Amino acid sequence: MDEVTQDVENLKKEWSQTVSQLEGSIAAIESCGKTGKGTEEANSLPRLNGSAQDALQLLKSLQFRLDLLAQQLPTFEEVQSGQATLESWDEQYKKLRASLRNANLQAKENIRKAAQEERELLLGGGEESTIRRRNLQTKAGMTSAAESITESLRRSRQMMVQEVERSASTLATFDESTSVLRKAEGEYQGHRSLLMRTRGLLSTMQRQDVLDRVILTVGFILFFLAVLYVVSRRIGLLTLQRKLADAIRSGSLSAEDIVAKAQRGAPAANVPSPAPPIYDEL
16 A cells, blocks of 8 residues: 555544544533533633644644645546545534534523523522532632643643644645656756767767868878979970970971971970071171
8 A cells, every 4th residue: 555545544543533432522512501510610611612622723733744645646547535634524524513513502502401400409598408519619729720730731732732733734745846856857857868979979970070171181291292293284285385395486397307306206395496597797
């Protein structure tokens, strides 16, 4: 059985016990004054009411705890059942409060009648009346002391109930914080795996970037060498063409000789330099 479900079952058992105790207190309050001892029972009425009020506060505390636990049940059906139980508890709580109010009204009426009968008996005179007055005074003193102790114990118990409620609220807050931390841990694990994949992709992109840079550099170098080669070849052809043109213009080499040498495969570098012009000296 789940831990939360077990706690709910324990709350139901405690609710039943507290309701039985409260019903007993209500019955005792309602019967006050019926035995003919109006003064004694009037002194015990606050104690009975204090016990009943403690039981009502405990029931209210159990309702609060059930409201907290019902939201944490594992299945939807159990949550619905917990909510239904909470509603039935609330109705039962209201009925018990009404019963306690009616019991107090009945007890006051009974005590009033019993006190009137005692007053008539005491005013009647005689030895029996004197003894009865003494007994009433002694019992009243003892009852007053007992009521004082009971009231002190009731206040102490009420403070303990309040502390228990505060502790239950603190535990519920801790449980909620724990669930939030677990969710945050799960999200962190998911983000961590995502970050690891992102880091791997960045490493791959960095390696690809270095490879691309190397390829571009080698390509640029090869292109530059090709351009240099083409330019150097072009400059050599232009120089050779200029020399041939100068040789043709000077007359030292004719176009037919160049064609003939080209057909025989003579290198163009063996073209003779133009002879210096000869001037007739007169």
